[in-house]
Amino acid sequence: MDKNVVVLGIVSFFTDLASSMVNTILPLFIVYILNEGVDKLGYVLAIATFLSYALRVVFGYFSDKYGIVKPFVVTGYLISAISKPLLYFSHTWKSVAFLRGTERIGKAIRSATKDTLLSAYSHSHSGKTFGFHKMLDVAGEMTGALIVFLILMFIGKSEEIFRLIFAFTIIPGIISVFLVIFFVKDVKKEKISKNIDFKKDKEVIKFLFFYFGFLIFAFNDSFFVIKAKESGFTFEMIPLLIIVYNLTQTLLSYFLGVKIEKEGYKKILLISFVFGILSVIAMKMSYIVLGFVFLGIFTVGSLNAIRSYISDNAFNKSTVYGFFYTGVAISASLASLIIGKLWQNYGENFAYVYSITGMIFVLLFYLKDGYVRAYH
Numbered sequence: 001m002d003k004n005v006v007v008l009g010i011v012s013f014f015t016d017l018a019s020s021m022v023n024t025i026l027p028l029f030i031v032y033i034l035n036e037g038v039d040k041l042g043y044v045l046a047i048a049t050f051l052s053y054a055l056r057v058v059f060g061y062f063s064d065k066y067g068i069v070k071p072f073v074v075t076g077y078l079i080s081a082i083s084k085p086l087l088y089f090s091h092t093w094k095s096v097a098f099l100r101g102t103e104r105i106g107k108a109i110r111s112a113t114k115d116t117l118l119s120a121y122s123h124s125h126s127g128k129t130f131g132f133h134k135m136l137d138v139a140g141e142m143t144g145a146l147i148v149f150l151i152l153m154f155i156g157k158s159e160e161i162f163r164l165i166f167a168f169t170i171i172p173g174i175i176s177v178f179l180v181i182f183f184v185k186d187v188k189k190e191k192i193s194k195n196i197d198f199k200k201d202k203e204v205i206k207f208l209f210f211y212f213g214f215l216i217f218a219f220n221d222s223f224f225v226i227k228a229k230e231s232g233f234t235f236e237m238i239p240l241l242i243i244v245y246n247l248t249q250t251l252l253s254y255f256l257g258v259k260i261e262k263e264g265y266k267k268i269l270l271i272s273f274v275f276g277i278l279s280v281i282a283m284k285m286s287y288i289v290l291g292f293v294f295l296g297i298f299t300v301g302s303l304n305a306i307r308s309y310i311s312d313n314a315f316n317k318s319t320v321y322g323f324f325y326t327g328v329a330i331s332a333s334l335a336s337l338i339i340g341k342l343w344q345n346y347g348e349n350f351a352y353v354y355s356i357t358g359m360i361f362v363l364l365f366y367l368k369d370g371y372v373r374a375y376h
Contacts, residue, residue, distance in 0.1 A: 008184060
């Protein structure tokens with residue numbers, strides 16, 4: 001495997017370690033420390049998700065248009081590394097939303113171009129490359145959750161401890177920036193002097209809409225965290241659930257990458273959709289641990305399938321990656337807004353019905369249009 005892929009994987013490990021230290025406790029911080037409602041959590045998730053994904057198409061376009069790759073990757077990691085620790089100073093959901101939005105803008109700047117780097121160094125093994133990369137992503141997330149668990153269990157779970165956890169994310173953030181600056185080689189990319197022709201990627205873009213539709217009804221894992229807390233899990237036990245979620249992804253990521261190359265993207269996406277539905281059903285029935293396992297399978301399977309599909313089939317790769325992330329921005333943000341509102345105003349059961357019914361409908365539509373095959 002190319003050393004640039006390995007280094008980018010290590011960079012993502014440390015970045016996602018820091019992100020996990022934040023994400024593991026952020027829902028608890030908003031709802032139970034700041035005493036905001038679940039709808040406010042939905043607002044924060046929607047704002048952060050939208051900014052994270054919507055702007056990716058802009059930087060993906062500029063990457064394709066002007067041949068810029070590594071500078072966007074470095075800038076994105078730097079912004080994220082600086083903004084996470086500043087959550088220490090947040091006292092309202094609005095300040096949390098602002099800082100999370102800023103951090104997610106950093107992710108938007110780097111994501112499409114990072115995928116372009118991975119594609120350039122994959123050497124026709126995109127399934128394995130993205131599977132390996134996702135494995136290290138999730139390993140970092142799992143390590144971050146483990147660190148939070150140890151802190152909450154053995155040091156304390158006061159408001160000040162929550163804030164110090166945010167502050168300490170500066171350490172892995174700096175490591176990530178250092179590695180990407182000095183150990184990742186830029187790729188030479190031809191500038192596209194003419195307007196990008198989306199007609200060449202028409203079928204690829206069409207396929208992405210099934211994923212977008214499914215996400216409109218999918219639960220963000222932060223809502224699963226709130227469900228776990230309301231089901232009796234203590235603050236210090238919540239990170240263990242995140243570890244289960246991430247461990248599931250780590251163990252399956254590379255395996256699913258290989259299966260994608262053998263079985264095809266569309267079959268793996270179908271299986272992922274089924275587990276997405278099962279995750280919400282399990283949560284509704286209060287099978288909390290099982291719900292996190294199923295959510296992990298859905299997350300890693302669907303993302304690996306989509307990213308590999310784009311890598312192998314898109315002509316304007318950075319732009320299509322950007323388009324994909326923009327679609328995710330709109331659909332996932334809508335999901336967070338709708339589910340948060342339904343949960344706060346009508347109760348969690350109403351939110352579950354919305355989610356399960358919608359996802360089943362999208363799955364049936366996916367089957368009806370003949371997108372399920374064991375080949376690609």
